[in-house]
Structures are given as structure tokens and as C-alpha cells.
Amino acid sequence: MSAAAPTERYRAISPAEFFYKYREIAGFSNPVRALYQAVRELVENALDATDSHGILPNIKIIIEKADENREFYRVTVEDNGIGLPPHVVPEAFGRVLFSSKYILRQTRGMFGLGAKVAILYGQMTTGRPVEVITSQPNLKRIYYFKLRIDINKNEPIIIERGSWRKNRDWHGTIVSMTLEGDWSRAKQRIKDYILRTAVVTPYANIVFMTPDGEIYYYERVIDKLPRPPKEVKPHPYGVDLELMKRIRDNGSFSTVKEMLMKSFQGIGNVTASSLLEIAGISPDLNPKSLSDKQLLELVNVMKNYKRFRSPTSEALSPLGEEVIKAGLKRIYDPEFVEAVTRRPSAYQGHPFIVEVGIAYGGKVPLSSDKYPTLLRYANKIPLLYDEGSDVTTDVVKGISWDQYLVKLPAPIIVLVHICSTKVPFKGVGKESIADVKEIRNEVRLAIQEVARKLRTYLSKKLKEEEKKKRVVSLAKYVPEVVRALTIILGDGHGAKAKMLEEKLVEIVSLRTGIPKDEVYKVVKSVEIGV
Template sequence: MAKKNAMQMDIFKNIEEPVNENRTKDEPQKDSIKSPTKADKKSEIDTAHILAQKQREISISEFFLKNRHLLGFDNPSKALLTTIKEAVDNSLDACEDAGILPEIIIVIRQIAENRFSVSVEDNGPGIVKNQIPKIFGKLLYGSKFHTLKQSRGQQGIGISAAGMYAQLTTGKPIKIISKIKSQQESHMFEIQIDARKNAPVVLREESIQWLNNDIPKSNGTKVEMEIEANYKKGTHSIDGYIFQTALANPHATIIYYPPEGEFIKYERVSNVMPIEAKPIKPHPYGVELGIFIKMIHETKAKTLRQFFTSEFSRVSPRIAEQIAEGAGLKADNRISSLSPSQIELIYQAIPKVKIMAPPSNCLSPIGEELIMAALKRQFKADLYYAVTRPPTVYRGNPFLIEAGIAYGGELPSDEPVEIMRFANRVPLLYQQSACAMTKGIISTSWKSYNLQQPKGSLPIGPMVIFLHIASAWVPFTSESKEAVAHYPEILKEIRLALMECGRQVSIHISRTRKYMDQEKKKSYIEKYIPHIGDALREILELNKNEEERVNLTLKDTLEKSRTKIILKEAE
């Protein structure tokens, strides 16, 4: 122990020695901090000037070029999936906006060991010529960011980020062919992105005749790029993504040519277009202070009343008056006369006023019948059920939850249930454990519905769970849009939808068990009645015909008795 203490003292002594080496024995120990000299001050000023010269603005393209993992380009396998996903999302959105039943052709060709050519072609409305370079060669450029309605794309990043990844990994440009129905020729562009300026660089542009099997293409868009990637099969593969996309979009036909094997065609289940999602104005409950201040500065309204009734949904003149009164102001106060402190008081008064929930016509659910039809097409099960919950609100943003299940049949019974997550009809294949949908499944008590469930885990049984959130603004956990954030309102709706599905599973399991029990009892009757008949024949000295009549009478009596018991249990 003494030796250990001595060693510790030596360590502290060694630490102190550099500090005390310039002190004399008689000099009191004090901090030897020197005042900065003129030379030191000049050096500091020079450093500040050098640092100032190095400062420059960073474009959004440069930022994502160095942080591509934020957009889903973490690794070559995931990059292939993300590239296809972004192109397919654009195609589906374009077709739906134009009221066209989508037909999408996806082709993946392997060029070298880690290099693939990817193309996605649709039958959408096409793109105006002068918009093509900006859409595919400029990040944060799009039509949906400021529109509050359900859509797959929201940020204006996806497809241009895929093109930037292609440029980074192979040096090849993104190629686009697009045709509008009213025009004779198609427009072909080859584009790269100037990362420093976040601007498109057009390398090639020409008008062409676009032919498919020698037939002129009437309208649509085709995107083609060469990327560094890996192709693999499994849950998180491109094959799985296309399978799930077909499930969540039963109105679409998808033709897929994988790098290996035969092509796969997913025919549409429905010839009816989804309900059109209408754009809505923001709801006062969902606007943050900074956005609220910006809206006040940019509005063309003259008074507070005009501002609230024209810029927000569900705000009547009376509601506008209540908000103004809550801030100690009048609804006729002019916007131009408001001070920063008054604007903040108005913002703080909003939650104190009861305002109707935002309209739900900005949403386009899949629907219970189509979810079940899609599940029936892909899974051989005994029970199919789906539920679409009524629309509700989180932070002023309308959303709804849809759930579907396939149970029994040929599904594996000794494994955790299979989960398929969707947001605005788009499959979510990564970050399952971080998603609110997974939390909702785990936090539901599946034991109450006759399913096994280890503590804190997914239930075990022959079941597929289909979960879909439809919202004007899905709260993703990151820009890569792989998991839904854990808002209490969203979790509540997920659980309610799952509980309704769970009740149907429980009823099905109970009925199956009763049926099996009845069949077991029936087999007992068929097994033992002949023996009883033999015994009665010997006791009563019956002939063969009499024995048969006794057996039939016994069987009929027992069957009637069993039926009465079943009916009584059903009541």
C-alpha cells in the first residue's frame, strides 16, 4: 500500500515539475501568466486576417457532397436502392398529378464489378424543356416544398442528389429524355452539377425521336445514370423495395429488369386513381415562431384579421378576433404597425384559442379494400384485414394511419412477424428500430390477442403487418426519410389501428381453435360409436340391421347435442 501511494506521489510530482521548473526554492508559488506583448498582439491580428481570408460560403450541394450519408448514400448497396427510389417517387408523383395510371419500367444493368447502369422510365406528363436542367441539376429545387399536401417528394433534393452521387463515383453525367404529349420531338439532356454554385451544367442537349420497340413514345420521362453500387437480394434490397412499392401503389404497373434473372411484372390491382390530395394552407397550431414572423413580414394583408383569414386554414374572422384579443390587440390593427414584441404576443395567443383541425382533403389514403387486395395478391394466408383510421393532427399537420394484416396460411409461425412500413406510399426499408411504427407494434400488447410476444420485442407468429402513414408533412427523423419520428399523436393512432387488427386476429385464432376442438370431438364420435354398437348388439342380441340403426341413432343424437353446445357458446 505504501509503495502504491509513493508511485501516485511520483506521478503528481512529474506533472508539477514542468510548471515549477522556472521557480526558485524561495520564490512563492503563483501563476506565472505573462502579459501579452506587442508582438503577441500583432500575431493574433495576423491570424484573424488569415482565418478571415479562408472563410467562404458553402453551397448546399457541397454540404451534401461531403455528407452523402444524410441522403441515403451510406454504402454502395444502399446507394443503388436510394437512386431507384428517388426516380420512382418522382415518376409516381408526376403520373398521379396528371391523372395518369402509372406504368414504370426499371432497368438495372451491371457494367463492371461495382458499377451499374440504372434507368427509370414512366408514362407521365413529361417535363417542360427549360425546367429539366434545374430539376435534375440543382439541389433544393422543386414544386412541393411550399405545398401542404400528401406527396412522396417534399424537399427537392432526391433525384438531383442521385445524379450528384453518380457524378462523384463514376464521373458520368445524368441523362434525361422527356416528352410532352403536345410536342412532336423529345428533349434529351446530359447534365452534371456544379457543386460550388449548386447549379446545373448542361453537357449535351438535343431534340430526338424517342422510340420504344419502334413505336414513338407519346409522353413520359426517362432518367438514366451510371453509379458505383452493389446488387444484393434480401429484406433491404432493391427487389424488396420494388415488391413493397407495388403493394402500396395498387394502381401502378411496375416492370422490373434486375441485373440477374428474368424480368418481373407487377400488374396493377386497381384501375382507379387514388383520391387526389388537395393543397391546403398552414394551420396556426403547426407554425413555429420564426416562420410566423416571416409570414407577417411577407404578407400582402393589411390588418391582423386579413392576415389570419387569408394565410391560414380554419381561421374565421371571429377566430382572428379572439387571437388578437388574447394578445391585447384589435383585429383591425395594421400589420405594418406591429412591433416584434407584439408579434410574439400574437404568436403566444394562438394555442389559447380553440381552432378547428385542418382539412383532411390534403391526404390520399390507400384504402382498406386495396390494402387487402394487395396483401391477397402477394401472401397466401387465412385471414386478411385492413383499417384506415380517421384523419387527425400532430403539430397542426393532418395525418392518418392505415394498417393491414395477413395471418396464417403459408406464413412462418415460429418467427417474429414481418413488418412493412410506408410513408406516403413509399416503403421504409432502413432504420426499422428507430421508427415510430416499430415502437407502436412493440408497445401493443399482442398477448391479449392470442399471440406470443417476448418482452420488448416484436410478436411471434404467422403474420405480416402493413403500416402506412399519410401526411401533408411526414416527420422523418432525417433527410434520408427512413424512419418516422416518435410524436405521441402518431404513436396513439398506430396503436389504435393495430389493436383493431389484433382483435380480428384474436377472433380468427379463437374460431380456429374451436373448429379444431370440434373436429377432434367429431373424430371421437366416429372412432367409438362402432365399439358401443358392438357392445349393445351383444347385450341386446341385435341383428346386423338393428346394430346399424343403433349406430346411426347414437351418431345423430351426439351430433345434435354437440351442435346445441356450439350454438350456446356462440351466444
């Protein structure tokens, strides 16, 4: 649970206020959305606790009916991640927190508080507490908590707590919560979500048990994890006044110059001096003494400064070509799969990487006749809704697939993953990506790059099929030719007929490169009428 790392600071706001303000943004507008969103938050936290820390994930998701009369569902998500230190568990689950960190790193969680909104929603709709079991790798005990949130005070209430000795080397977290939901209407979404998650986590074992008694098991197919993201300082292009204020108020820097150099990437001695000179601020000033107006001036200077290095992409965790290919293979068993991870790029000071995978044939479902089936991901999270307004959709639609020998509808999936320290989502739903020129370009180039490989494959396949068709157009005459030759060569040549046929099949096979048994199949199918 990255939000609960002990070194980070938190600022509390009224959770009731927060909840009412944000539950729709956070996706808890109705029982359908809420159940889906709760599963999502817990699964994403589980994955962040594992793959971001170099652990091959084992994730178990259980949704069960929790009340006979009412639509209450208990959602349990278990991971084998790094676990939580026992003393932060009540805070992490029982207090709605606002992260104070301005350190950037690509994570799945939206604000680091999605899970808490889910818990709050569950508590408000069912009154039931959340249960947490966790242990860290170096701890000898497993800790158990039953919590609820005191909404008014915004404080965790510990209903039960306990611990027991580990008798096996287990670490990870199990979270169970109960909420009002609508399984029958949410199930397709939830299944989709887990399937799409499974597509990009071939390195994870995922078990999913539904209230209908179904069990989905996605078995790990590779042991390679995506590169974990590093925490990096923000790039000056992405700076805003709020961020600057927080740095000023929370930091302990002796001079403004030191503040700039230590808080941002790409600002050294020289750059810091010239920035401050342009802004007309003395480099030796104590940052605490800076007025908001001066800060704003500094922000504007930084935004317009042209000579920064491009933002570092170390904070990004792309899936990697191997993972994408393995993931698509695991789910769709396609006849063709290829992927590309583009080189890092940036928009408005935010680094981003575009990755594209294409799967064709096999168990890939047939696409629409307009454009290939699209699997969209942002920071490894599947985007399920608002496909129509996503820039990726627009790019995919704009590609003339004919050129790549894809005749729509076709069994083709295009997977697009955009990872960034700041994904430019469109609207509050965070389900589609806005049309940013740099991203649009990268997406197009990435798709074209993979599509070219698909084209090569398809053209080869087409040739192969042509070859087979050619074989039919030759082999179908073999029996007639044999018959005619045997007549001319005289009677009593039954054995010769057999030999001639065998030889002709062999010659046709040899000259066309199609296996003998396939040629034979055609020859055997021939019937000569009278």
C-alpha cells in the first residue's frame, strides 16, 4: 500500500465532506458502479503491493453474497505483497487521508484513497466493518484488524485486533469489506475488468471466484516483471502554484536556490541561478519568506524556460514487449502476436511511454467492421468505458487497416498502454484519454510499427493460402491424368496407376512445398463422373 509508507506525511480533511464531494468522481454513484469500483480499488492496490516491489503476484479475488435478504456483497482480495507495518493499518484503512507527497511515481491507485472511499461506502450502506490481515516479509507475526471509520472525527475505530505467529513464510495483505452492490448488473463489467487486467499481468496468478460459484483462474505464464517505477522529483515544466506552495511550506531549505535544486529534476546550479535571475528573486533568500506573488512569478518563469532537459522516464513502469505478448497469448492464444514499447516521450513536462500490442487470429474474437477490438490501458489499469471519446480510439479508427491486409471485421485486438506520471484523462470518469498531440502521435507511430509486422505476417499467410489453392488446382486433375495414361499404356497396369499417382503427388508436393498428405487429401477427394 504505497499510500501508507511510513515516511510520508498526511493531511486530514473531513471524510464526510470528502465522501459526498468525491464519491461520484471516485466511481461510487450507484450499487452497480460501487461493486465494480470496490473490486478495482482492491485489486489495483494488491497489484501495486506486489509487482511494484519485485514480487510475482498471487492475487485472489472472492465476491460472495453477504446477506440473504439484501444485496450485500463481501469482497475479499488477497495478495502476496509487501504487507503493511501493523501500526499504520488503522490509519491506512480507517482515516481518509490526503497524501502530502509531491514525489512522483507511476502507480495504479488514483489518489491513493480509492480503497478508503470503498470502505466508507461499504460502511455507509451495510454498517459492516472492514477486515484486514497483513504481514510483512521480515515480521514474525501476522496481524489482524477489524475496523470502522468514525465519520465525524475521521478516525479509525478498532473493533478487534490480534496477531499470531507465522508458521510459514507468508507475507501480504487480505482485505475483506462488505458493501451494497448489484452483482447481476455489475458482473459483466467486473469479469471484463479482471480479464483485461489478466491480459497485462501474465506474470500474476489470478483467481477470481464469483457469487455464482464460478472460478476463473489465470495462471502465471512468465516470471518476468515489468521494471518497477522509481520515485523521481517533478519536472519543472509540470509545476504549478499549489505545488510550489507546498514545497515552500513543508520544505526545510535555507535558500530559494537550494529549494529549486533539491525539489526538481533537471535543475542544477546554473539553471537555478538563471531561473531566479529571470524571475528577479535573490538566490539566497529564505524560501519561507517568498510571497505568493513571487512564487507565481517563479512558476511562470519555470513554465516558459526553454532549456530544461526532457523529463526522466525512470518514474515510469512500462509493461515491456515481452509481458504484453505473453499476456495476449495467455488469454487469446493468437496465431500472431507482436508488441512494441516506444521510447519515452513527454508532454507538458510529463514523461510518458506508449506501448502497443496486436493479437490476431486464434481465440481473438471478431472485431466490429469499423475498427479492431481495442484494449486500452493507462498505467496498467484497463479502461473500460468511454471508448468513443478516447484519443486512442480515434487513432485506431484513422488507420486504414486494409493497408495492413486486415479485412474488417477480423479477429484482431489492438492493445494500447499509456503510462505516465500524469495520464491526461478526459473528464472526471478517468476512463478515457484526452487528445494530446504528443500522445496521439506516439500512439499512431506505435500502432503502425506493430501493424507493419502484422502485415508481413498476413502477407506471408496469404501467400501460403494461395499456394494451397494452387495445389488444389493441380491435384484435382491427378486422377484423370493417371486414368488417361493407364488407358494408353495398356491394360493390366493397375499397379502402374498406383505408382503414377504416388509419383504425381510427390512431384506436386515437391514443387509447391505443400506436404504430401495434404496433396493426397485433395487427390483422394476427387471423383470422376461419367
